[in-house]
Amino acid sequence: MSDATQDAPAHPGTTQTGKTAWTKFLTATEIDTRLIGMVAALLIIWTGFHLYGVIVNDFGAFLTPRNLWNLSVQTSSIGIMACGMVLVIITRHIDLSVGSILGFCAIIMGTVQVNILPQFLGLGHPAIWIITVLVGIAMGACIGAFQGALIAYGAIPAFIVTLGGLLVWRGSAFLVARGETISPVDETFSLLGGGPYGAIGATGSWIVGLIACAAVVLLVLNGRRQRTKFRFPQHPVWADTFIAVVGCAVAIGAVLLVNSYPWPRGIVRRYTQAEGIEIPEGGLFISHGFAIPVLILLAVGIVMTVLLRRTRFGRYVFAIGGNPEAAALAGINTQWMTVKIFAIMGGLAGLSAVVASARLNSATNALGTLDELYVIAAAVIGGTSLAGGVGTVFGAILGALVMQSLQSGMVLIGFDAGMQQVVVGSVLVLAVFLDILYRRNSK
Template identity: 55%
Template sequence: MGALKARFEALELNGRMLGMLAALAVIWIVFDIVSGGAFLTPRNLWNLSVQTASISVMACGMVLIIVTRSIDLSVGSLLGFVAMIVGVAQAQWLPAIWGFEHPLTWIVAVLIAVSLGAFIGAVQGAIIAYLAVPSFVVTLAGLLVWRGAAWWTTSGQTIAPMDSRFKPIGGGIEGALGDSASWVIAILAIALIVLFRFLTRRRHKAFGFAVRPAWAEAALIGLLAASVIAATLIVNAYPLPPGIARRMIEAAGGTWPEGGVFISHGFAVPVLIAAVVGVAVTFLAKRTRFGRYIFAIGGNPEAAKLSGINTKRTLMGVFALMGGLAGIAACISTARLNAATNSAGTLDELYVIASAVIGGASLAGGSGTIVGAMLGALVMQSLQSGMVLTGVDAPLQNIVVGLVLVVAVWVDTIYRGRAK
């Protein structure tokens, strides 16, 4: 028993992360039983991954906001406002310049979304950093201002449809990559995992840090690779509807066989976008000076300032990053609905903050991980999806989410108390 415990400890797995994975497994199993086996199906899990994408993207930024001992309550409303601007740009502004279905329309729309979101985030961050207005107050005002601005932009009208090249960003049939492309992505992901673990191990050895035993490193890589393979098998097990598959075969000049053809959905584009954002923000947080400044400010703002860090500029940069990620999330949300609606992003701020806190970001500042936040987003979306699947009313869903957030903060308080 002692030898087994020693081997487990040699893996150096994060206890909180394991606890979150265990909680996620319990949630999935319970909802699958209650729903009569409908939850753990390839179809529901594929849809769950797509639904989680926009929240995961924003949760990556919210972790860094919380690390600096700040908060951003405006992300849901900001998403709604940017989504409306993106919709108007595709339906009115850009077609007036070069007509509908222009190859550049979706690119310009995405650039508008990210730039506008980052600009608004920078403005809010400047007010917080340079005018010393608490982030709670500034972003609470932003929650009201940007929700009102979204309505004012179109007088409450829904804008649709979006450019056909823009729609894959939201998933759906257009944003499904298929089985072959999914396996290529899986192989590349596994190769990157191996490369990353190798470089990390070599760097630790170069600086004289302790490293895992070789067998533990290999086991960790095996676990991560198995996760990628399992995810690929699941998304490839979800077939396209027969009618759509038939049209695809016939459009390619083929003949629809009597027994039909199984064509996989594969990975969804928004899921890959979320994964890329997660990797990029993780690199930013762990491997750049800007990221180190963020954690230094969260650990001790006065010490960070005295050490020469421009805390005001860094804080403004964090909020600008959060705004840019909200712009990406706005593109995902708008493309998924194929419309810009005034309800877009409603209550998303609750889910984003809850995702970050559940993922280990401490409201006291100084600690948090991007991977944890993305897993937290999956936990939150699993709860919502499971409750919808089992017929739980919307008010009760909000109650459950609120209680989960309180429990997450309580657990964080206990964890931090034991760590002292």
């Protein structure tokens, strides 16, 4: 007999067959239901803003290559910090200072590359942007480690330490720059913020997309090989095939999307004049391709996922989040782990400062204001539980995309800043409520 016949409900009209088929699908593919929910919510948000813009308000379509490309760039800074916030929240802590750390690191990097390094290396030296990036990341990591030490060894609650940090580092940024905006930044450094020149073009994007497809297929094949090696039950072939096909489809679709967004005509004209290229009669189409900030975000997401899921450090993070006392009794140095987790968070805030200040082409002490709220919201919406012990990096990135989609859509609609904050706060509370319901139903 077929599976459908065996799983038929005892009474006509019941939905047991559908539920069983859905449960079998989730079990075979091991897809998190919260991930499906986030993807569905994102599609609803995009479709809603698109229809509202086209039919009701007539401000233009939301689902255009230009808007989605800009959306990906805008998500990068928040998404990078959300990757670190996952570790912090999993271990039952919180970091309210990430936005201020971003602003402080941006000011330090602006001072270094505009006021200090040119005096020694010369204006436009190729090492300026490298040194600046390293200084920003190192500064953020040191600040994070310092706050982590106060939390771990000083036994001060993370809420208090990072709340103080929110004020201290914002004020320090103002004092360092004396309230002034530092600009313009190094030309090569500014490419890290995106823009037509801060993207890898059509060819580079296809290379990235094909590498992503190959990686998805290799991961699926390696998973089957590892299950055979350790004598674990294999996934159905159709389930692994489904995962591989969906992964490759997403990668190829992303490439087609970013390659369909051309450079503005004014920039194309300046570029062709500088390069001595003649523009054809029908115009010259130059694709943006993937923006550099998006590639940085993807690289951070991959590294943090490997760190969290494939290393001893990651196992310790989940152990501490699940039961801190038991983790300490098991021999885990929870204090030193806390310092390292907050150092990673600070380093990622410094990296976000690189992206944010490069995109703005300047450094200001107001940069990153209220970013801590969006970062925490992104992590929670992405499935990281405030109760600790649960969270995924790519879920947080998806949560950041949801938050940025809401913000960008509301700007297009014409909502003022107050209404935007109301919506963001409401979404955060709703996300925590849904997490509570999910945890209650999964017991």
